[in-house]
Amino acid sequence: MKRHLILVTVAAALASTASAQDVKLDPLHADVLMKFAFSQAPKDWVGRVDQDETMKVCSATRNAPSAAEGDKIMAAAKATIKYPDDGKLMGDWKKGEQWAQSGYGMRFTDYPPQNPTGGNCYACHQMTQAELSYGTVGPSLREYGKIRKYAESDVKAVYDKIYNAHASFPCSLMPRLGTNAVLTIDQIKDLVALVMSPESxxxx
Ligand code: HEC
Incomplete structure (x- = not known):
């Protein structure tokens, strides 16, 4: 009943504004609504509903932070990136393809988790020629390594991108898969191989 009332109140507030483009929902109400919507979620999910500093700045500036804010976000993101002990940034592209295909993990139906979490790359990127079902939120990654002549600096850039996309693009829409512990370092290495290995x- 209470949930219903809140939704109706918010819907009425939205409907009373001039146009969809013009919608103004103050951040405090948005936070309350978000918390309420996930109030039945498992306890260890609570933190996922809170916006961190990066999300707050990106929301407040509609993904257009000032140069200084952007630099701050990128520096903070960069500082979170951890590298493999052996220094090797490429793993097994075959496993990488498995992680790229998999959207498993962190959904209500995956709780408690039974399988490794996937990277869900195809939801946003074209990658192999064989896979015809892909999203276009992100740029196509077809021949990504080949185009870059498999340069070592690009191998590192791809590792960093997957670990924390905000290190190179302050308000990236790509999830921070390493920093937020969605993927392990080994899984990230497999994905780097998928993007950057000549055999991939x-x-x-
Ligand atoms: C929710 C959508 C989304 C998902 C999921 C996603 N990406 Fe991205 N990715 C983006 C967007 C948007 C960009 C472009 C903006 C940017 O650079 O941050 C991007 C950029 C990239 C780039 C750099 C492209 C360039 O132009 O140099 C690489 C490499 C990449 N993604 C790899 C991956 C891999 C590998 C995965 C899976 C582990 C993945 N992405 C998952 C949205 C996504």
Missing amino acids: PVNK
Whole structure:
């Protein structure tokens, strides 16, 4: 009943504004609504509903932070990136393809988790030629390594991108898969191999 009332109140507030483009929902109400919507979620999910500093700045500036704010976000993101002990940034592209295909993990139906979490890359990127079902929120990654002549600096850039996309683009829409512990370092290495290895179908 209470949930219903809150939703009706918010819907009425939205409807009373001039146009969809013009909607103004103050951040405090948005926070309350968000918390309420996830009030039945498992206890260890609570933190996922709170916006961190990066999300707050990106929301408040509609993904257009000032240069100084952007630099601050990128520096903070960069500082979170951890590298493998052996210094090798590429793993097994075959496993990488598995992680890229998988959207498993962190959904209500995946709780408690039974399988490794996936990277869900195809939801946003074209990658191999064989996979015809992909999203276009992110740029196509077809022949990504080949185009860059498999340069070592690009291998590192891809590792960093997957670990924390905000280190190179302050308000990136790409999830921070390493920093937020969605993927392990080994999974990230496998995904780097998928994007950057000459043997990978991404580069065929
Ligand atoms: C929710 C959508 C989304 C998902 C999921 C996603 N990405 Fe991205 N990705 C983006 C967007 C948007 C960009 C472009 C903006 C940017 O650079 O941050 C991007 C950029 C990239 C780039 C840099 C592209 C360039 O132009 O140099 C790489 C590499 C990349 N993604 C790899 C991956 C891999 C690998 C995965 C899976 C582990 C993945 N992405 C998952 C949205 C996504």
